[in-house]
Amino acid sequence: MPSMELYYFPGTCARVALIALEQAGVPFSTQVVRFFRGEHKQPDHRARHPLGKVPVLVVDGQPLTENMAIIGYLYALAPQAGLMPQAGDPLVTARNWADLALCAATLHPLVTRLRVPEIIAGPEHSSAVWSRAEAALQEAFGVLETRLAGQRWMLGEAWSVVDAFAFWLWDTAVGADFDAGPFPALRAHAEAMRNWPAVQRALATEDAAFATFAAEGAPFSPPPSMRPVA
Structure with a gap:
């Protein structure tokens, strides 16, 4: 088994990789990149990721x-771990991966605009960016809501890493003051995810990192919501 170390920051999309590693059941270690200390800009991390990002x-x-x-690497390494279904039909397989790409390429940028709109357009336009992202997510989450209203997990009756990505997206959006009220199926999905063993282990790892920050005298707080004031 190869040696694996995940560089991450708690609460970011690196949670998806963390859950995937836990679900795969492979040995790995973790290393927190302290963004608030500028560690992501240091040459050693830039050598790992030229843009200084995680995971x-x-x-x-x-x-x-x-x-x-x-995820693709871990699926190839541990195909029986349930990260993605083994459909057999190439078209079904491609559609399953398309759902993962939907989370990564379509919904993730919208959630980023909701969580940290000032990075996209500066503080003076943050509320406008938040509003546009919120409107787009209302539609996008509506698609996921309809799906989850008729089945237990994102790809059907079996859990997959698509659920992990959807969970992070939802959790982050709600943390940015997105209105969870109209989405009972997504709320129920998030609660089910919090009871999934791999998710519980990943969240415990994040909680331990936050506790370490506090012990170091640098407790971390997420940025405030940019929801426009009515």
Whole structure:
């Protein structure tokens, strides 16, 4: 089994890779990149990810970036772990991976605009960016809501890492003051995810990191909501 170390920051999309590693059941270690200390801008992390982002999975000394690629690698490494269904039909398989890509390429940028709109357009336009992202997410989450109203998990009756990505997206959006009220199926899905063993282990790892920050005298608080004031 290769040596694996995940570079992450708690609460970011690196949670998806963390859940995937826990579900895969492979040995790995973690290393927190302290963004609030500028560690993501240091040459050693830039060597792992040229843009200074997370997650990065270092495999036998070689960095692998992007959740889609990390999940694909772990699926190939542990195909029986249930990260993705083994459909048999190439079209069904492609559609399952398309759902993962929907989370990574379509919903993730919208959630980023909701969580940290000032990065996208500066403080003076943050509320406008938040509003546009919220409107787009109302539609996008509506699609997921309809799906989950008729089945237990994102891809049917079996859990998959698509659920992990959807959970992070939902959790982050709600944390940015997105209105969860109209989405009972997504709320129920999030609660089910919090009871999933791999998710519980990943969240415990994040909680331990936050506790370490506090012990170091640097407790972390997420940025305030940019929801426009009525």
